[in-house]
Amino acid sequence: MRGLIIRFAFAEQVSVQPQTYLKRAFKEATVEMAINPINPYHQWFIKLDGKSVKTQQRNILAVPSPQLAACIAQEFNLQKEFLSFKQMPLMMLARNAIDLDYDATNREYIEKTIISHLENDIILHRRNQNSQLLKIQQQQWDPQLRQFNSRFGMDIQANDSIQIASLSQQNKVKIESLIRGLNNWQLVSLSSKADNLKSCILAIQLSYGLVDLNKALSLCNIENYFNKKLTETENPQESDEEDNKISMNVQAAQLFSSLIYSQSILY
Structure with missing residues (x-):
């Protein structure tokens, strides 16, 4: 099944689906600090052209440390015309951890x-x-x-x-x-x-x-x-x-x- 990046303009979010390949539709991935996060493991956002990334379970991609966030942003930035999740192991691990945090x-x-x-x-x-x-x-x-x-x-x-x-x-x-x-x-x-x-x-x-x-x-x-x-x-x-x-x-x-x-x- 062909993968898509789904954009939600009203929420300024990008949803990352679980397919192996997605066409790149962003210019730059950046890191942003969360304001008063409820969960201490969700302190740093990775954003694509200013839009938050969402996991397979529709949870916002946020990680515990700025270093981890920077490494995941780098994984996004190194992608070419198509995203290969096989080349983004840190993002996949973070996605799985976040979804477990919301639903164990x-x-x-x-x-x-x-x-x-x-x-x-x-x-x-x-x-x-x-x-x-x-x-x-x-x-x-x-x-x-x-x-x-x-x-x-x-x-x-x-x-x-x-x-x-x-x-x-x-x-x-x-x-x-x-x-x-x-x-x-x-x-x-x-x-x-x-x-x-x-x-x-x-x-x-x-x-x-x-x-x-x-x-x-x-x-x-x-x-x-x-x-x-x-x-x-x-x-x-x-x-x-x-x-x-x-x-x-x-x-x-x-x-x-x-x-x-x-x-x-x-x-």
């Missing part, structure tokens, strides 16, 4: 999705027949699992069988408590990391500063890197594009979480 109906689903990433975590499941790859996985992943268990008081074990083991009730309660303690902005950031890394463990480690970004990206790609060394990829360009997309999304989610609380006297 989907929050439980997001929480359960993150937990499912833990149950299917690449760090836990080493189902392969190559002993060399298994050794590399053990060397690289086991320290991360030990650190995760120690930091968060869990006793999750790696599993090399085909059957995916369920989390113990104790571990499930602890991970649920950790996730439910996050605000909506932290939650959408963690969800994006877990989805792209295919690892709740790496996503949480990254969020808490227990592993750096480049290390997390390399750890989630151990099997792919190993297989590339053994055989020539049928379509290396497609493989590289997927790696680049994952890297961009994880970097954006990490930047997003760091900019939630940033402030500056320059604005």
Whole structure:
């Protein structure tokens, strides 16, 4: 379905629909401070030619910090003839967080999705027949699992069988408590990391500063890197594009979480 930017002249708003591509119909995206915002996470507006942007759920796009607002405005300004939301990960994260702030109906689903990433975590499941790859996985992943268990008081074990083991009730309660303690902005950031890394463990480690970004990206790609060394990829360009997309999304989610609380006297 062809996307449209819908203008509401009387309200001075632009509605951003969820389609992948939209024709650019603005000259410049700018940042504006909100006056007496009710929600402290909605302090800075991103405006297109002076018009407020609205989310998929018709909520005004407003973010916690001027730095995050400036980065999202830059994403808009870098767009060409057509907007590509795939190239606007910060805006998409902010949109999701804002809609959760106004309607938390989907929050439980997001929480359960993150937990499912833990149950299917690449760090836990080493189902392969190559002993060399298994050794590399053990060397690289086991320290991360030990650190995760120690930091968060869990006793999750790696599993090399085909059957995916369920989390113990104790571990499930602890991970649920950790996730439910996050605000909506932290939650959408963690969800994006877990989805792209295919690892709740790496996503949480990254969020808490227990592993750096480049290390997390390399750890989630151990099997792919190993297989590339053994055989020539049928379509290396497609493989590289997927790696680049994952890297961009994880970097954006990490930047997003760091900019939630940033402030500056320059604005």
